[in-house]
Amino acid sequence: MLGYIARRILFAIPIAFGVSVVCFSLVYLSPGDPLQTILPSDATAEMVEQIKHAYGLDRPLPVQFLLWLGHVLTGDFGMSIATRRPVILEVTGALSNTFMLTSFAVPLAFTIGYTMGAIAGCFPGRAVDRVVTGAAVVGVSLPNYWLGIVLVIVFAVELMVLPATGMGPKGSAQFSIFRWSDVQYLVLPVVTLSMIPVGIISRTTRAAVAEVLNQDFVTTLRAKGLGEIAVIRHVLKNSAPQVMAVMGLQFGYLMGGSILVETVFTWPGSGFMLSKAIINRDIPVLQGTILFLAMIFVATNLVVDLLQSVIDPRIRRA
Amino acid sequence: MSQTASLPIGARFDDDSPPALRVRGYWSSVGYRLRHDPATLFFGLIVLLIVLAAIFAPLLAPFDPYKEGVVLRLKPFGYRGHPLGTDELGRDLLSRLIYGGRSSLLMGLVPVCIATALGGTLGVIGGFAGRRVNAAIMRTMDVFYAFPSVLLAVAISGAMGGGMANGMAALALVFTPAMCRVAETATAQVRSLDFIEAARATGAGMFTIVRYHVLGNVLGPVFIYASSLVSVSILLASGLSFLGLGVKPPTPDWGLMLSTLRQSIYVAPLSCALPGAAIFVTSICFNLVSDGIRSAMDVRL
Amino acid sequence: MSTALDTPLRPLSRAAGEGRGGGADPRDVGGPAQPLLIARDLAKHFHVRGGSKSARVRAVDGVSFTLFKGETLGIVGESGCGKSTLARLLLHLVERDGGELIFDGEPVGAPRGITVAALRRHVQMVFQDSYSSLNPRMPVQDSVAFGPFVHGRRKPDARRVAREMLVKVGLNPDLFGQRYPHELSGGQKQRVNIARALAIEPRMVILDEAVSALDKSVEAQVLNLLRALKAQFNLTYLFISHDLNVVRYISDRVLVMYLGRVVELGPSEEIFTRPLHPYTRALLGSRPSMDPAHRIEEPPITGDPPSAIDPPTGCRFHTRCPFAEDVCAAKSPELGAWLERGSHVAACHMLDAGSGHSAAPA
Numbered sequence: 016m017l018g019y020i021a022r023r024i025l026f027a028i029p030i031a032f033g034v035s036v037v038c039f040s041l042v043y044l045s046p047g048d049p050l051q052t053i054l055p056s057d058a059t060a061e062m063v064e065q066i067k068h069a070y071g072l073d074r075p076l077p078v079q080f081l082l083w084l085g086h087v088l089t090g091d092f093g094m095s096i097a098t099r100r101p102v103i104l105e106v107t108g109a110l111s112n113t114f115m116l117t118s119f120a121v122p123l124a125f126t127i128g129y130t131m132g133a134i135a136g137c138f139p140g141r142a143v144d145r146v147v148t149g150a151a152v153v154g155v156s157l158p159n160y161w162l163g164i165v166l167v168i169v170f171a172v173e174l175m176v177l178p179a180t181g182m183g184p185k186g187s188a189q190f191s192i193f194r195w196s197d198v199q200y201l202v203l204p205v206v207t208l209s210m211i212p213v214g215i216i217s218r219t220t221r222a223a224v225a226e227v228l229n230q231d232f233v234t235t236l237r238a239k240g241l242g243e244i245a246v247i248r249h250v251l252k253n254s255a256p257q258v259m260a261v262m263g264l265q266f267g268y269l270m271g272g273s274i275l276v277e278t279v280f281t282w283p284g285s286g287f288m289l290s291k292a293i294i295n296r297d298i299p300v301l302q303g304t305i306l307f308l309a310m311i312f313v314a315t316n317l318v319v320d321l322l323q324s325v326i327d328p329r330i331r332r333a
Numbered sequence: 334m335s336q337t338a339s340l341p342i343g344a345r346f347d348d349d350s351p352p353a354l355r356v357r358g359y360w361s362s363v364g365y366r367l368r369h370d371p372a373t374l375f376f377g378l379i380v381l382l383i384v385l386a387a388i389f390a391p392l393l394a395p396f397d398p399y400k401e402g403v404v405l406r407l408k409p410f411g412y413r414g415h416p417l418g419t420d421e422l423g424r425d426l427l428s429r430l431i432y433g434g435r436s437s438l439l440m441g442l443v444p445v446c447i448a449t450a451l452g453g454t455l456g457v458i459g460g461f462a463g464r465r466v467n468a469a470i471m472r473t474m475d476v477f478y479a480f481p482s483v484l485l486a487v488a489i490s491g492a493m494g495g496g497m498a499n500g501m502a503a504l505a506l507v508f509t510p511a512m513c514r515v516a517e518t519a520t521a522q523v524r525s526l527d528f529i530e531a532a533r534a535t536g537a538g539m540f541t542i543v544r545y546h547v548l549g550n551v552l553g554p555v556f557i558y559a560s561s562l563v564s565v566s567i568l569l570a571s572g573l574s575f576l577g578l579g580v581k582p583p584t585p586d587w588g589l590m591l592s593t594l595r596q597s598i599y600v601a602p603l604s605c606a607l608p609g610a611a612i613f614v615t616s617i618c619f620n621l622v623s624d625g626i627r628s629a630m631d632v633r634l
Numbered sequence: 635m636s637t638a639l640d641t642p643l644r645p646l647s648r649a650a651g652e653g654r655g656g657g658a659d660p661r662d663v664g665g666p667a668q669p670l671l672i673a674r675d676l677a678k679h680f681h682v683r684g685g686s687k688s689a690r691v692r693a694v695d696g697v698s699f700t701l702f703k704g705e706t707l708g709i710v711g712e713s714g715c716g717k718s719t720l721a722r723l724l725l726h727l728v729e730r731d732g733g734e735l736i737f738d739g740e741p742v743g744a745p746r747g748i749t750v751a752a753l754r755r756h757v758q759m760v761f762q763d764s765y766s767s768l769n770p771r772m773p774v775q776d777s778v779a780f781g782p783f784v785h786g787r788r789k790p791d792a793r794r795v796a797r798e799m800l801v802k803v804g805l806n807p808d809l810f811g812q813r814y815p816h817e818l819s820g821g822q823k824q825r826v827n828i829a830r831a832l833a834i835e836p837r838m839v840i841l842d843e844a845v846s847a848l849d850k851s852v853e854a855q856v857l858n859l860l861r862a863l864k865a866q867f868n869l870t871y872l873f874i875s876h877d878l879n880v881v882r883y884i885s886d887r888v889l890v891m892y893l894g895r896v897v898e899l900g901p902s903e904e905i906f907t908r909p910l911h912p913y914t915r916a917l918l919g920s921r922p923s924m925d926p927a928h929r930i931e932e933p934p935i936t937g938d939p940p941s942a943i944d945p946p947t948g949c950r951f952h953t954r955c956p957f958a959e960d961v962c963a964a965k966s967p968e969l970g971a972w973l974e975r976g977s978h979v980a981a982c983h984m985l986d987a988g989s990g991h992s993a994a995p996a
Contacts, residue, residue, distance in 0.1 A: 033476030161609030
């Protein structure tokens, strides 16, 4: 089994490398010189050359990449053009805000989705199954940013019980989860963010539970006279690994893909920072954020794969 | 055991009774199942209506979607002949919704078509070629697969500067790895079947075999997956527009409208919700139709 | 409807000349005396996944035989002896690791010989009727027409040839041509396979377990069909099977394989009445007897066949042979005069004078 773990980790390294290459090359997709963003507009040719040399932009591309990679590995992502602060500080700060959202959204999605999916899986083909399946389809077809807007309309505009945007009345720096006046800002974004995962988790759970219920050992348990509740417990235990895997993947996905929801609620997370960086063409922040988020996704996938192999011995053979 | 070298003239074989009913071929049985699936037909009809409305927008829209009117800003439903009111610049909302379908559908369908062509080709090549080519293609795809799709779409179109064409290119790039995987798996499965070996024994070259024997068997899974991608593509595309990375104003587009109307959420909340409803309805109908197509096509022979 | 079974002897190809009635095949290069195929020391090793770097499955390890024009050579052996790999080697569906192949006097794959592509015009194969031997998405007549189409005929022409071929194997093309494989029975599918192989007008057909998956009554009829087709089209057969009775019925000569090597080769009746090799004797003895007076009490061979990855040294059979001696583990026995047509040879030290075996002739 250690061989599987080692191989899996080894496999992730070239992927991570490839991801960093993609992040690095993103800059070169943009129209215009990456230099434009750094230079003052009245620079003389001599100044241009100097700055080029200082940033290493006159070296060949692979060399630039390696230099950048070296900086990145030591934590130096450069300076934000907009705020003049080190990118790494900005990114980690924003990430912690996104992490807060995700760490509430995933358990919420899991609770709702697993319950719905389990009930549907236990009664396949019946009315409750159709309702749950329908809800799951709705969940994955709904634009989550639209749901956010609708929730804002309902709860903030019409009913006025929850705030529309932002992270607390005093901003993110002073946010505390122990105060309702701050926490109420969490409610709508978390609910919105959990919508798609609820759809996916309930669909996966339903399929897993239905599949396990069909297996012979369940019939054996019933034949032995085990009560229905105990049988259901066994079934849930057996279908758990598949669902856990999906949940873990959703966590990584939400960390990386929260940009739309955060924009709707002006939540100062990594996604919002990304959209600001795009508007401002703040290349160092852009690169740094994307690299961080992608690496988190890769790492989450890796952890989920490894945990799955621990729980489910069949996977180790692969 | 001694028998003569040939059976008497006119001999029949033991298993020669022709079947009483002509059983359908694969594609006609797919058509049959679809025609008898009321739910899928219903949602397919809605999809068709949406597409037709987008195509014939000039005939259907009551007003010019670009015509602004300072005094007409954010008027409620039914005001002076505007069935759904007006937006924040005084333009008729219904007309903008109808015209908006064009860019939303385009940005939803074109990337899927590109990704199917590109990813499908790469997948078939990867599935059929030697181990090294396969590894090169699939590992490259894995790198792009390592990004969450929203992030990758935003990153690429953001880096390229936004705009509809860049958005479509970004989405195509996001879907290509997944399509490549589907095609590669299907091709690898077909490749190991006996009739492929028989075709090789006939002396056919690789391209001929792929064209006549492999593609027919691979097209099914590829098409099913592509149809399920359309609804995701519509969602992502309007998401990009919502962030300002898709269509540029003043072109009508559902995602863009959602973003601009959001500023006026306290004044005209219902108008704000409408473009999103359009995205939702379109996306869910495509989703259900693709589910129906999958049920019709996914049959063991 | 005239099947192959009731059409008089006449080559299919018009190029052969109408009315010559079994005359010389214009594609025949070397004349009737020259063997159609000479296989010399063919070898194919597969690398083992997950084993050590040098571990290899020696599927075919030095197989030599001749195939004469117009005969049926049967190849028998247990599962894993390498028969199917040998079939694929002959058609170059897998690359050979050693040995050479000479088709009608011309070496295959050599610079001055015949190319693999050209070989495939002369040699075709009928596969075992697995569910995947025909493309499930293609009507059967298109599957049969594919061969001629690849070899240069235009589509309508290829389809006509295919339909004619279906007639020859006893399937009405109007009734069966448009059908898909899943609508046919096992015997019908196998006849389609035969039609597919013959549509290109080959000179030699390799039949790899072609009747093994069929019910017995259908099997007998398909075998008769094969015999009739062979006579009508002037074919040479290589018939691979694990079923000894079938091989005896259809073959002129028989080759017995064990663990990638040839152990015995000779005329069919001689092999079955006077087997020389201990393995052949055991194989024949292990057939259940239909005579209640001659029940078999003990199996003639015991134990499992050794692994093909790490075969026994010397004679491969010595670990299960009741006559094994030290020389059998030390040295591999030679096959003998396998090039001659009427010879009956076996690779056994007991037949080789001077081998050192106690039972060898002086």
